Amino acid sequence: MTHAPSPLGTPAVRREARDKVTGAARYAAEHTPPGCAHAWPVPATVARGRVTAVHADEALALPGVLAVLTHENAPRLGEPDDPTLALLQNTRVPHRGWYVALVVADTPENARAAADALRIEYAREEHDVRLTADHPGLYTPEQANGGHPAVRERGDFDTAFAAAAVRTDATYTLTALHNHPMEPHAATARWDDGHLTVHDSAQGSRAVQDALARLFGLEKNDVTVVSEHVGGGFGSKGTPRPQPVLAAMAALHTGRPVKLALPRRQLAAVVGHRAPTVQRVRLGARADGVITALAHEVVTHTSTVNEFVEQAAVPARTMYTSPHSRTGHRVVELDVPTPSWMRAPGEASGMYALESAMDELAVAAGVDPVELRLRNEPDTEPDSGRPFSSRHLAECLREGARRFGWERRDPRPGVRREGDLLLGTGVAASTYPVMVSPSSATAHAAPDGTYLIRVNATDIGTGARTVLAQIAADVLAAPLESVRVDIGSSDLPAAPLAGGSSGTASWGWSVHKACTALAERLGDHSGGLPAEGVSTAADTEEEVGRESPYARHAFGAHFAEVQVDTVTGEIRVRRLLGVYAAGRILNPRTARSQFIGGMTMGLGMALTEGSTMDAAFGEYTEKDLASYHVPACADVPAIEAHWIDEDDPHLNPVGGKGIGEIGVVGTAAAVANAVHHATGARLRELPLTPDKVL
Ligand code: MOS
Numbered sequence: 001m002t003h004a005p006s007p008l009g010t011p012a013v014r015r016e017a018r019d020k021v022t023g024a025a026r027y028a029a030e031h032t033p034p035g036c037a038h039a040w041p042v043p044a045t046v047a048r049g050r051v052t053a054v055h056a057d058e059a060l061a062l063p064g065v066l067a068v069l070t071h072e073n074a075p076r077l078g079e080p081d082d083p084t085l086a087l088l089q090n091t092r093v094p095h096r097g098w099y100v101a102l103v104v105a106d107t108p109e110n111a112r113a114a115a116d117a118l119r120i121e122y123a124r125e126e127h128d129v130r131l132t133a134d135h136p137g138l139y140t141p142e143q144a145n146g147g148h149p150a151v152r153e154r155g156d157f158d159t160a161f162a163a164a165a166v167r168t169d170a171t172y173t174l175t176a177l178h179n180h181p182m183e184p185h186a187a188t189a190r191w192d193d194g195h196l197t198v199h200d201s202a203q204g205s206r207a208v209q210d211a212l213a214r215l216f217g218l219e220k221n222d223v224t225v226v227s228e229h230v231g232g233g234f235g236s237k238g239t240p241r242p243q244p245v246l247a248a249m250a251a252l253h254t255g256r257p258v259k260l261a262l263p264r265r266q267l268a269a270v271v272g273h274r275a276p277t278v279q280r281v282r283l284g285a286r287a288d289g290v291i292t293a294l295a296h297e298v299v300t301h302t303s304t305v306n307e308f309v310e311q312a313a314v315p316a317r318t319m320y321t322s323p324h325s326r327t328g329h330r331v332v333e334l335d336v337p338t339p340s341w342m343r344a345p346g347e348a349s350g351m352y353a354l355e356s357a358m359d360e361l362a363v364a365a366g367v368d369p370v371e372l373r374l375r376n377e378p379d380t381e382p383d384s385g386r387p388f389s390s391r392h393l394a395e396c397l398r399e400g401a402r403r404f405g406w407e408r409r410d411p412r413p414g415v416r417r418e419g420d421l422l423l424g425t426g427v428a429a430s431t432y433p434v435m436v437s438p439s440s441a442t443a444h445a446a447p448d449g450t451y452l453i454r455v456n457a458t459d460i461g462t463g464a465r466t467v468l469a470q471i472a473a474d475v476l477a478a479p480l481e482s483v484r485v486d487i488g489s490s491d492l493p494a495a496p497l498a499g500g501s502s503g504t505a506s507w508g509w510s511v512h513k514a515c516t517a518l519a520e521r522l523g524d525h526s527g528g529l530p531a532e533g534v535s536t537a538a539d540t541e542e543e544v545g546r547e548s549p550y551a552r553h554a555f556g557a558h559f560a561e562v563q564v565d566t567v568t569g570e571i572r573v574r575r576l577l578g579v580y581a582a583g584r585i586l587n588p589r590t591a592r593s594q595f596i597g598g599m600t601m602g603l604g605m606a607l608t609e610g611s612t613m614d615a616a617f618g619e620y621t622e623k624d625l626a627s628y629h630v631p632a633c634a635d636v637p638a639i640e641a642h643w644i645d646e647d648d649p650h651l652n653p654v655g656g657k658g659i660g661e662i663g664v665v666g667t668a669a670a671v672a673n674a675v676h677h678a679t680g681a682r683l684r685e686l687p688l689t690p691d692k693v694l
Contacts, residue, residue, distance in 0.1 A: 047618025097269020164284025183231025204497020235341030272340025312350030317383030355669030414680030424678025463590030501658030569690030598663020
């Protein structure tokens, strides 16, 4: 038997690439069952209060209008796990933009016109949407996101900080950020004899299936959720969102299939955001820069609907030597939309502050910022005392410094001029935890030599489909083309969402297991397969559930070069370079795309992206891509991602740590540190727009 060369680790092209660029790939809003009606949601126009009356007669009289759903007539829902899904169930308005009605009509235009004609009366209440570091409503929650304890103390920070030879104490402020994927959230729902089928734009259809079953009182088998192609999510599609719930309610009410694409201008209020944070970081060090005391204290907001605590102080528990440490979170419930997951939640915000503080410490101690980080490499994870399964941050820093040309750097700030431009370079470290969830998969070998892998993975643009085929082909020693992979439906073997940079590890583990079992079974059939082929099934509940004695994280280093225009205040990034240690890289083409995509998002976080809470109206003012500025290609002139091959046996059979999020972490700090190097001014509030520079 001749084995095909393993496709794992090769730059295989995305399987759906051609379908996507030719328009053949269909997204959630592109499924139109016969008789499909269209819905348009109606957001509350007060910042807090109650709906007291809905005048729908005028709207109902307009052409094509089928129904107006409100708390008065919408189907009653079961209690959701996530209270943001309790839609149209009562009169309460917890924040501006909360959905108070849904119009259903024969066309989207007619639905929209009727939504405009709807008159809703409210009883307004005083609202409070302003996050301040001394807000009287601040409290310490039990946990920050991800089940992390809200507060951790080691040693005696206050005494150690007071005794330190070098000290920094600074507060960094981050505005809210919005995920704004290219594809707005959309769903098409239909009921057939009590079976609910929904095409939804989601990072994981199983969670949507679970939520719909619970809300509509159905068995899980009576709900099918399909998320075949998804145009990005960045966390905003990581949990079930209003659109599948509203579409299913409208379909139930009207007896017709219903399609609902959330208008971009409504997204800022209903699909989550990265919560704003005010972060105080204090570092105390010996004269040589070795940290003796570290405090990272985070203040953030949540809504009155659901507690969500951005875990921004958590990476400080992993990064650096810190015998005396305090890390904590406080949160206040405001009348704001509920914050949620956004690419590298916790790490992206927290590492901006921590890595900016490290740069300030480097300046204060007179130590090169790369060298400072090398001097603070811990032997074990500071917070847990566990050994790292692998940690190659030092190698990333050294390799990045070499590639970037860091050794030629003059540390003096504000001395490199090119006409009106000031130039500077900066560095920051990056990290992201290794996560994995139980998954199941099946593998089938057909007599014609082809294979079928089934797993409810989701490809949100990452290349998941392709990489899973590579994993299967590797285990089966089969040509890549002989492996078909079916993903993106809750009717497939249960699997977790595309989130937490854990998709490939989670799904890949179950695919690996199913294919390993299949390869063994095939050994018994050397004389040819039975007509029905051979099938195996695998579930990784047990393996994944085993506690690891290791601290498992990916690491990276970012280098940035910026120019600051002293006349206009405009900052432009000239070069961005990242080096990562993230376990085994399974597909260099799709991995590079993930890394530079994350870095581009970090560039946006540093320079252009920000959502402004209007205190009077209680809403985010940036509601479209004309006002919420994500970087375009012209903003990203030279961007490079590299990696260090890391062979870590303590992860999963595939050996990857996850790469979807680490690219964004640390990029904003690298850019901000470069701005300090260019100008000598330390700006501690993102984004670094021209008004802040001048
Ligand atoms: Mo990501 S914020 O885990 O979808």
